[in-house]
Amino acid sequence: xxxxxxxxxxxxxxxxxxxxxxxxxxxxxxxxxxxxxxxxxxxxxxxxxxxxxxxxxxxxxxxxxxxxxxxxxxxxxxxxxxxxxxxxxxxxxxxxxxxxxxxxxxxxxxxxxxxxxxxxxxxxxxxxxxxxxxxxxxxxxxxxxxxxxxxxxxxxxxxxxxxxxxxxxxxxxxxxxxxxxxxxxxxxxxxxxxxxxxxxxxxxxxxxxxxxxxxxxxxx
Amino acid sequence: xxxxxxxxxxxxxxxxxxxxxxxxxxxxxxxxxxxxxxxxxxxxxxxxxxxxxxxxxxxxxxxxxxxxxxxxxxxxxxxxxxxxxxxx
Numbered sequence: 001x002x003x004x005x006x007x008x009x010x011x012x013x014x015x016x017x018x019x020x021x022x023x024x025x026x027x028x029x030x031x032x033x034x035x036x037x038x039x040x041x042x043x044x045x046x047x048x049x050x051x052x053x054x055x056x057x058x059x060x061x062x063x064x065x066x067x068x069x070x071x072x073x074x075x076x077x078x079x080x081x082x083x084x085x086x087x088x089x090x091x092x093x094x095x096x097x098x099x100x101x102x103x104x105x106x107x108x109x110x111x112x113x114x115x116x117x118x119x120x121x122x123x124x125x126x127x128x129x130x131x132x133x134x135x136x137x138x139x140x141x142x143x144x145x146x147x148x149x150x151x152x153x154x155x156x157x158x159x160x161x162x163x164x165x166x167x168x169x170x171x172x173x174x175x176x177x178x179x180x181x182x183x184x185x186x187x188x189x190x191x192x193x194x195x196x197x198x199x200x201x202x203x204x205x206x207x208x209x210x211x212x213x214x215x216x217x218x219x220x
Numbered sequence: 221x222x223x224x225x226x227x228x229x230x231x232x233x234x235x236x237x238x239x240x241x242x243x244x245x246x247x248x249x250x251x252x253x254x255x256x257x258x259x260x261x262x263x264x265x266x267x268x269x270x271x272x273x274x275x276x277x278x279x280x281x282x283x284x285x286x287x288x289x290x291x292x293x294x295x296x297x298x299x300x301x302x303x304x305x306x307x308x
Binding site: 041044045048049050051052053056057062065066069070073074077150151154155169172173174178179194195197198201202204205208211212 | 229230233234237239264265267268269271272273274275277278279280284285286288289290292293
Protein backbone atom coordinates (compact mmCIF):
# COMPACT_ATOMS: atom_id res chain seq x y z
CA UNK A 1 0.00 0.00 0.00
CA UNK A 2 1.43 3.36 -0.98
CA UNK A 3 1.92 5.81 1.84
CA UNK A 4 0.42 9.27 1.30
CA UNK A 5 2.98 12.03 1.14
CA UNK A 6 2.50 15.20 3.15
CA UNK A 7 3.92 18.48 1.86
CA UNK A 8 6.37 20.22 4.18
CA UNK A 9 6.87 23.97 4.14
CA UNK A 10 9.21 25.69 6.58
CA UNK A 11 9.60 22.57 8.63
CA UNK A 12 5.88 22.18 9.32
CA UNK A 13 3.86 19.58 7.50
CA UNK A 14 0.83 20.88 5.63
CA UNK A 15 -1.92 18.46 6.29
CA UNK A 16 -4.60 18.13 3.64
CA UNK A 17 -7.52 20.33 4.56
CA UNK A 18 -10.57 18.42 5.62
CA UNK A 19 -13.86 20.23 5.68
CA UNK A 20 -15.97 19.35 8.70
CA UNK A 21 -18.76 16.99 7.71
CA UNK A 22 -21.95 18.88 6.86
CA UNK A 23 -24.76 18.27 9.26
CA UNK A 24 -28.08 17.31 7.76
CA UNK A 25 -30.93 19.81 7.82
CA UNK A 26 -32.98 17.79 10.28
CA UNK A 27 -30.03 17.58 12.66
CA UNK A 28 -29.46 21.31 12.40
CA UNK A 29 -33.13 22.06 13.08
CA UNK A 30 -33.18 19.72 16.06
CA UNK A 31 -30.00 21.33 17.44
CA UNK A 32 -31.43 24.79 16.97
CA UNK A 33 -34.66 23.84 18.69
CA UNK A 34 -32.56 22.44 21.52
CA UNK A 35 -30.89 25.82 21.99
CA UNK A 36 -27.86 25.73 19.69
CA UNK A 37 -28.06 29.05 17.84
CA UNK A 38 -25.04 28.19 15.66
CA UNK A 39 -27.17 25.50 14.02
CA UNK A 40 -29.37 28.23 12.54
CA UNK A 41 -26.24 30.02 11.29
CA UNK A 42 -25.26 26.82 9.52
CA UNK A 43 -28.67 26.62 7.84
CA UNK A 44 -28.35 30.21 6.64
CA UNK A 45 -24.83 29.67 5.34
CA UNK A 46 -25.91 26.49 3.58
CA UNK A 47 -28.82 28.08 1.73
CA UNK A 48 -28.21 31.84 1.55
CA UNK A 49 -26.73 31.75 -1.93
CA UNK A 50 -29.57 29.67 -3.37
CA UNK A 51 -32.23 31.78 -1.69
CA UNK A 52 -30.56 34.99 -2.83
CA UNK A 53 -30.27 33.72 -6.41
CA UNK A 54 -33.89 32.64 -6.50
CA UNK A 55 -34.92 36.13 -5.33
CA UNK A 56 -32.62 37.71 -7.89
CA UNK A 57 -34.16 35.75 -10.76
CA UNK A 58 -37.63 36.61 -9.49
CA UNK A 59 -37.24 40.36 -8.87
CA UNK A 60 -34.22 41.27 -11.04
CA UNK A 61 -32.76 43.62 -8.44
CA UNK A 62 -29.66 42.86 -6.37
CA UNK A 63 -30.43 45.19 -3.48
CA UNK A 64 -34.04 44.03 -3.19
CA UNK A 65 -32.92 40.40 -3.45
CA UNK A 66 -30.47 40.89 -0.61
CA UNK A 67 -33.24 42.32 1.58
CA UNK A 68 -35.69 39.62 0.49
CA UNK A 69 -33.22 36.86 1.32
CA UNK A 70 -32.88 38.32 4.82
CA UNK A 71 -36.66 38.45 5.13
CA UNK A 72 -36.86 34.80 4.10
CA UNK A 73 -34.44 33.71 6.83
CA UNK A 74 -36.14 35.90 9.41
CA UNK A 75 -39.40 34.13 8.60
CA UNK A 76 -37.66 30.78 8.80
CA UNK A 77 -36.26 31.76 12.19
CA UNK A 78 -39.70 32.75 13.47
CA UNK A 79 -41.57 29.79 11.99
CA UNK A 80 -39.10 26.99 12.47
CA UNK A 81 -40.76 25.87 15.68
CA UNK A 82 -43.86 25.11 13.58
CA UNK A 83 -41.90 23.34 10.88
CA UNK A 84 -43.26 19.86 10.34
CA UNK A 85 -41.38 17.16 8.59
CA UNK A 86 -44.17 16.58 6.09
CA UNK A 87 -41.93 18.22 3.49
CA UNK A 88 -38.17 18.46 3.43
CA UNK A 89 -36.70 21.61 4.96
CA UNK A 90 -35.46 22.54 1.50
CA UNK A 91 -39.00 22.45 0.07
CA UNK A 92 -40.35 24.38 3.05
CA UNK A 93 -37.61 27.02 2.68
CA UNK A 94 -38.44 27.44 -1.00
CA UNK A 95 -42.12 27.82 -0.23
CA UNK A 96 -41.26 30.74 2.06
CA UNK A 97 -38.87 32.16 -0.54
CA UNK A 98 -41.41 31.96 -3.34
CA UNK A 99 -44.11 33.57 -1.19
CA UNK A 100 -41.80 36.41 -0.15
CA UNK A 101 -40.93 37.13 -3.80
CA UNK A 102 -44.56 36.99 -4.96
CA UNK A 103 -45.65 39.28 -2.11
CA UNK A 104 -42.90 41.71 -2.98
CA UNK A 105 -43.81 41.75 -6.69
CA UNK A 106 -47.51 42.22 -5.93
CA UNK A 107 -46.86 45.08 -3.53
CA UNK A 108 -44.60 46.70 -6.06
CA UNK A 109 -47.16 46.37 -8.83
CA UNK A 110 -49.92 47.75 -6.59
CA UNK A 111 -47.70 50.68 -5.70
CA UNK A 112 -47.02 51.43 -9.35
CA UNK A 113 -50.70 51.30 -10.16
CA UNK A 114 -51.49 53.68 -7.30
CA UNK A 115 -48.78 56.10 -8.37
CA UNK A 116 -49.97 55.87 -11.93
CA UNK A 117 -53.62 56.52 -11.00
CA UNK A 118 -52.79 59.40 -8.70
CA UNK A 119 -50.62 61.18 -11.27
CA UNK A 120 -52.21 63.94 -13.29
CA UNK A 121 -52.05 63.58 -17.08
CA UNK A 122 -49.44 66.33 -17.32
CA UNK A 123 -46.92 64.61 -15.09
CA UNK A 124 -43.96 62.75 -16.46
CA UNK A 125 -45.07 59.18 -15.82
CA UNK A 126 -42.14 57.75 -17.73
CA UNK A 127 -39.80 58.92 -14.98
CA UNK A 128 -41.95 57.24 -12.32
CA UNK A 129 -41.87 53.94 -14.19
CA UNK A 130 -38.13 54.15 -14.61
CA UNK A 131 -37.59 54.66 -10.89
CA UNK A 132 -39.81 51.74 -9.95
CA UNK A 133 -38.19 49.43 -12.50
CA UNK A 134 -41.00 46.92 -12.96
CA UNK A 135 -39.59 44.52 -15.51
CA UNK A 136 -42.91 43.37 -16.97
CA UNK A 137 -44.00 46.90 -17.85
CA UNK A 138 -40.86 48.67 -18.96
CA UNK A 139 -38.85 46.03 -20.75
CA UNK A 140 -38.16 46.36 -24.48
CA UNK A 141 -37.39 42.85 -25.78
CA UNK A 142 -35.86 43.75 -29.11
CA UNK A 143 -33.16 45.89 -27.52
CA UNK A 144 -32.09 43.21 -25.05
CA UNK A 145 -32.10 40.34 -27.52
CA UNK A 146 -29.85 42.15 -29.93
CA UNK A 147 -27.50 44.08 -27.67
CA UNK A 148 -26.97 42.38 -24.35
CA UNK A 149 -24.92 39.43 -23.25
CA UNK A 150 -26.45 35.98 -22.94
CA UNK A 151 -27.00 36.21 -19.18
CA UNK A 152 -28.79 39.51 -19.49
CA UNK A 153 -30.87 38.17 -22.37
CA UNK A 154 -31.99 35.17 -20.35
CA UNK A 155 -32.70 37.18 -17.24
CA UNK A 156 -34.64 39.66 -19.30
CA UNK A 157 -36.70 36.85 -20.85
CA UNK A 158 -37.42 35.39 -17.42
CA UNK A 159 -38.41 38.82 -16.17
CA UNK A 160 -41.02 39.06 -18.91
CA UNK A 161 -42.84 35.96 -17.76
CA UNK A 162 -45.78 36.37 -15.45
CA UNK A 163 -45.03 35.67 -11.77
CA UNK A 164 -46.63 32.22 -11.95
CA UNK A 165 -44.70 31.16 -15.03
CA UNK A 166 -41.48 32.77 -13.82
CA UNK A 167 -41.42 30.95 -10.52
CA UNK A 168 -42.13 27.59 -12.10
CA UNK A 169 -39.44 27.87 -14.77
CA UNK A 170 -36.87 28.92 -12.14
CA UNK A 171 -37.78 26.03 -9.85
CA UNK A 172 -37.54 23.56 -12.72
CA UNK A 173 -34.72 24.76 -14.94
CA UNK A 174 -32.52 26.67 -12.52
CA UNK A 175 -33.10 24.80 -9.26
CA UNK A 176 -33.77 21.38 -10.82
CA UNK A 177 -36.85 20.51 -8.74
CA UNK A 178 -39.07 17.57 -9.73
CA UNK A 179 -42.78 18.12 -10.51
CA UNK A 180 -43.67 16.68 -7.12
CA UNK A 181 -41.33 19.06 -5.30
CA UNK A 182 -42.62 22.03 -7.27
CA UNK A 183 -46.19 21.02 -6.46
CA UNK A 184 -45.25 20.96 -2.76
CA UNK A 185 -43.53 24.35 -2.89
CA UNK A 186 -46.39 26.00 -4.76
CA UNK A 187 -49.16 24.05 -3.03
CA UNK A 188 -50.72 23.05 -6.34
CA UNK A 189 -51.35 19.82 -8.23
CA UNK A 190 -48.84 18.00 -10.39
CA UNK A 191 -51.12 18.64 -13.37
CA UNK A 192 -50.91 22.38 -12.76
CA UNK A 193 -47.12 22.16 -12.66
CA UNK A 194 -47.15 20.30 -15.96
CA UNK A 195 -49.40 22.78 -17.76
CA UNK A 196 -47.72 25.89 -16.35
CA UNK A 197 -44.28 24.61 -17.31
CA UNK A 198 -45.53 24.01 -20.81
CA UNK A 199 -46.89 27.58 -20.99
CA UNK A 200 -43.68 29.03 -19.55
CA UNK A 201 -41.61 27.20 -22.14
CA UNK A 202 -43.85 28.27 -25.01
CA UNK A 203 -43.42 31.86 -23.90
CA UNK A 204 -39.66 31.47 -23.52
CA UNK A 205 -39.43 30.00 -27.01
CA UNK A 206 -41.01 33.18 -28.33
CA UNK A 207 -38.85 35.46 -26.20
CA UNK A 208 -35.63 33.63 -26.99
CA UNK A 209 -36.35 32.98 -30.66
CA UNK A 210 -33.39 35.08 -31.80
CA UNK A 211 -31.03 33.48 -29.31
CA UNK A 212 -32.15 29.98 -30.30
CA UNK A 213 -31.69 30.67 -34.00
CA UNK A 214 -28.15 31.94 -33.38
CA UNK A 215 -27.24 28.94 -31.22
CA UNK A 216 -29.10 26.29 -33.21
CA UNK A 217 -26.01 24.97 -34.99
CA UNK A 218 -23.80 24.89 -31.92
CA UNK A 219 -26.40 22.82 -30.03
CA UNK A 220 -26.30 20.01 -32.57
CA UNK B 221 -46.92 21.65 -36.43
CA UNK B 222 -49.82 19.34 -37.21
CA UNK B 223 -53.04 19.15 -35.19
CA UNK B 224 -51.91 15.81 -33.84
CA UNK B 225 -48.60 17.32 -32.70
CA UNK B 226 -50.38 20.15 -30.91
CA UNK B 227 -52.22 17.54 -28.89
CA UNK B 228 -48.86 16.16 -27.79
CA UNK B 229 -47.21 19.49 -26.95
CA UNK B 230 -48.03 19.58 -23.22
CA UNK B 231 -47.00 15.95 -22.87
CA UNK B 232 -43.83 16.65 -24.81
CA UNK B 233 -42.75 19.18 -22.19
CA UNK B 234 -43.39 16.62 -19.41
CA UNK B 235 -41.64 13.92 -21.44
CA UNK B 236 -38.61 16.19 -21.73
CA UNK B 237 -38.57 16.40 -17.92
CA UNK B 238 -38.86 12.63 -17.56
CA UNK B 239 -42.23 13.15 -15.87
CA UNK B 240 -44.55 11.48 -18.38
CA UNK B 241 -45.95 8.11 -17.43
CA UNK B 242 -48.35 5.37 -18.48
CA UNK B 243 -50.36 5.46 -21.67
CA UNK B 244 -49.39 9.05 -22.48
CA UNK B 245 -45.73 8.05 -22.45
CA UNK B 246 -46.32 5.05 -24.70
CA UNK B 247 -48.33 7.13 -27.19
CA UNK B 248 -45.72 9.85 -27.38
CA UNK B 249 -42.88 7.37 -27.76
CA UNK B 250 -44.73 5.76 -30.64
CA UNK B 251 -45.29 9.16 -32.27
CA UNK B 252 -41.79 10.65 -31.89
CA UNK B 253 -39.77 8.51 -34.36
CA UNK B 254 -41.98 9.60 -37.24
CA UNK B 255 -42.38 13.28 -36.30
CA UNK B 256 -39.68 15.79 -37.18
CA UNK B 257 -41.64 18.70 -35.68
CA UNK B 258 -41.87 17.13 -32.23
CA UNK B 259 -38.23 16.10 -32.27
CA UNK B 260 -37.27 19.61 -33.25
CA UNK B 261 -39.40 20.90 -30.38
CA UNK B 262 -37.47 18.67 -27.98
CA UNK B 263 -34.23 20.18 -29.25
CA UNK B 264 -35.59 23.66 -28.58
CA UNK B 265 -36.45 22.66 -25.03
CA UNK B 266 -32.91 21.35 -24.59
CA UNK B 267 -31.43 24.60 -25.90
CA UNK B 268 -33.52 26.59 -23.44
CA UNK B 269 -32.42 24.28 -20.63
CA UNK B 270 -28.76 24.58 -21.61
CA UNK B 271 -29.05 28.34 -21.62
CA UNK B 272 -30.87 28.57 -18.30
CA UNK B 273 -28.55 26.19 -16.48
CA UNK B 274 -25.64 28.30 -17.68
CA UNK B 275 -26.94 31.20 -15.61
CA UNK B 276 -24.24 31.85 -13.07
CA UNK B 277 -24.99 31.66 -9.39
CA UNK B 278 -24.30 35.06 -7.89
CA UNK B 279 -23.09 35.47 -4.32
CA UNK B 280 -25.05 38.01 -2.34
CA UNK B 281 -23.40 41.41 -2.78
CA UNK B 282 -22.71 43.92 -0.04
CA UNK B 283 -21.94 41.61 2.89
CA UNK B 284 -22.96 38.13 3.97
CA UNK B 285 -26.66 37.73 4.67
CA UNK B 286 -25.90 36.00 7.95
CA UNK B 287 -24.16 39.08 9.31
CA UNK B 288 -27.09 41.37 8.52
CA UNK B 289 -29.49 38.78 9.86
CA UNK B 290 -27.64 38.53 13.17
CA UNK B 291 -27.93 42.30 13.60
CA UNK B 292 -31.67 42.23 12.95
CA UNK B 293 -32.21 39.33 15.31
CA UNK B 294 -30.11 40.99 18.02
CA UNK B 295 -32.17 44.16 17.63
CA UNK B 296 -35.40 42.18 17.89
CA UNK B 297 -34.14 40.43 21.00
CA UNK B 298 -33.28 43.78 22.57
CA UNK B 299 -36.78 45.07 21.87
CA UNK B 300 -38.55 41.86 22.80
CA UNK B 301 -36.55 39.22 24.70
CA UNK B 302 -39.28 36.65 23.93
CA UNK B 303 -38.06 36.66 20.33
CA UNK B 304 -34.48 35.84 21.38
CA UNK B 305 -32.41 33.42 19.31
CA UNK B 306 -32.75 30.59 21.77
CA UNK B 307 -36.48 30.93 22.24
CA UNK B 308 -38.00 28.54 19.79
